[in-house]
Amino acid sequence: MKYKQFTEEEINSLKDRFYYNPETGELFRKLKSRLKQTGCPNGGGHTQTRFRDKMHFVHRIAWAIYYGINPKEQIDHKNGDGTDNRILNLREATRQQNSFNTKCLITSKSRIKGVHWHKTNKRWQAQITINGKKKYLGVFTSKEEAVLAYQFKAKEFHGEFYRP
Numbered sequence: 001m002k003y004k005q006f007t008e009e010e011i012n013s014l015k016d017r018f019y020y021n022p023e024t025g026e027l028f029r030k031l032k033s034r035l036k037q038t039g040c041p042n043g044g045g046h047t048q049t050r051f052r053d054k055m056h057f058v059h060r061i062a063w064a065i066y067y068g069i070n071p072k073e074q075i076d077h078k079n080g081d082g083t084d085n086r087i088l089n090l091r092e093a094t095r096q097q098n099s100f101n102t103k104c105l106i107t108s109k110s111r112i113k114g115v116h117w118h119k120t121n122k123r124w125q126a127q128i129t130i131n132g133k134k135k136y137l138g139v140f141t142s143k144e145e146a147v148l149a150y151q152f153k154a155k156e157f158h159g160e161f162y163r164p
Contacts, residue, residue: 025085046082100161114150126150
């Protein structure tokens, strides 16, 4: 997904129209005599607000206000909480790095990222995706063994973006 990049003029306008608290992650709209908190959930786990008649993610506005520049690619929430927009929780990431830091899908029967039940073998299978390609890690008799295999490889390949 390609995100709209703010122009230098728009970044200056963001600074004029909004106040961002980097310690709490809150974004406020500057009104004549007061500040009014802004940002609403978008249904996808992030907050957004309107700027110049378009909706924008609060974390991208926060980044632009705090650093005075656009992020090169995406913004990752280190703790996985898309509503936690404290500056210490935000970091630049590629799309792939951002995907490393996702939670397990709720539709997963194992509830563990990278691990699933293999019906034919009646065993637990572990796999990891690296550079868009699935890498088979093995079939295991216990779920715990499969989890350990996934976690070992994920820590190695995902580095600071690793999330169990």
